[in-house]
Amino acid sequence: MRPFAFARADSVERALECRRGEPTGAFVAGGTTLLDLVKLDVMRPARVIDINALPLKDVERLHDDRLRIGALVTNTDLAYHPDVLADHPLLSQAILAGASSQVRNMATVGGNLMQRTRCPYFRDPTAACNKREPGSGCDALTGVNRMHAVLGGSDRCVAVHPSDMCVALAAIGATLSLQGPNGEREVDVADFHRLPGATPHLEHELGDELIVAVTLAPPLKPLGAAYVKLRDRASYEFALASAGAMLSLDEDLIGEQRLPLGGVATKPWRCHAAEALLAGKRADTAAFEEAADLALADAAPLAHNAFKIPLARQAIVRALRDAARAHREDDT
Structure with missing residues (x-):
């Protein structure tokens, strides 16, 4: 593992300040994806910022019946939250279908949205992977591609998106609240993850920002x-x-x-x-x-x-x- 600087933030503003000027900096909460990829030398952050102390762990019912979920709510807490069970059972089912109880206890909503592919060529620094190293090629196209995509691929990348939670969010409809140096903005969850096209290394619409919340659309009833x-x-x-x-x-x-x-x-x-x-x-x-x-x-x-x-x-x-x-x- 390569050395990196480490900082802890107690506010969103402090987290963004620690990240400023570090293009390879990374936020860590549960760390269930980040730490694996750092150990594999796939991700090489110069600075890691611990955001677990940020006040982003609440689930709040809004006046218009939407549900605002803090980015640090764990997968376990979200899956068993009474409002999710009552109004968004698909989300609960999808989360509980993923990983293990130990991982769900650590993994967060924000981290799940940022989850990286499990493509073995992406996770192998010796393999050609346009997602990891733009312009290097894609060994999956002619290699062992049993686990790869049959929809949404390109001649540059066919890596599958791994999240179960995000599949449910695509059905429910949600907006992501992103906070950055220029303030907060919202992005529709349907527009957040990008198709690979010619730029598979550009996976999402997140800039120099932090996901602070996910707001679910009002529930469909009956359902x-x-x-x-x-x-x-x-x-x-x-x-x-x-x-x-x-x-x-x-x-x-x-x-x-x-x-x-x-x-x-x-x-x-x-x-x-x-x-x-x-x-x-x-x-x-x-x-x-x-x-x-x-x-x-x-x-x-x-x-x-x-x-x-x-x-x-x-x-x-x-x-x-x-x-x-x-x-x-x-x-x-």
């Missing part, structure tokens, strides 16, 4: 929600394919609907066309299969991951089926 995560083993494993579903039904006809995917794309993936197709249809297997086919119509498999397409199709159909069942059970 059925389900998160299906398919992976090589039942726990502590990243998704090969995952799907979240949120549905409201009126006499078994689909009204509001949300369908995001994880494990198959280079960013949290919202299936807008498939959602539009579902609107007004009867909530049955035929409609769910049609939506799954449309959601994956543009999938581009690599040499070793074509299996992800039928796998994601299964995840979509199961998530929609389970969400519809949850809605019907809530109505009884």
Whole structure:
């Protein structure tokens, strides 16, 4: 591990001051991603700023029924928060599907949003990776790419976005509050993570700033929600394919609907066309299969991951089926 300077901040202003002038500086809270990557010599921060003392650990109900979540709220506390369980069950399910209880106890909301890919070529400093070293190439394109993306990739990068929490946020809708030297601004969560295109090293819209909060959109009610995560083993494993579903039904006809995917794309993936197709249809297997086919119509498999397409199709159909069942059970 390379040496780095270390500082502790007790306010957002102090954290930003410590970061100023250090383009490779990094904030640390739970550290569940950062410390791994520093040990691997993938991330090389000149200064690490501990932000655990910042007052960003509250979940607050706003007057318009939105939920404002401090960036330092742990994944465990968020998943079991009464307002999240009642109004945003998809978020709770997605968080609890990720990592282990020990990691969830440490990992934070802000850190989860900034989570880096688990692509083995990105995590290997001897491999070519445009995300880690722009212009070096992408060994995943011709290498072992079983875990890589079939949606949203480019000829520069096909690394999968790893977060389960962000898949749920893509469905719910949220704004991120970012604070920097020029004050605070808000970014829609759908616009925060970038597609790789020709610049895979530019992963998000965060500048010289700190994520201070996530504000969830007002809940959809009535609502059925389900998160299906398919992976090589039942726990502590990243998704090969995952799907979240949120549905409201009126006499078994689909009204509001949300369908995001994880494990198959280079960013949290919202299936807008498939959602539009579902609107007004009867909530049955035929409609769910049609939506799954449309959601994956543009999938581009690599040499070793074509299996992800039928796998994601299964995840979509199961998530929609389970969400519809949850809605019907809530109505009884």
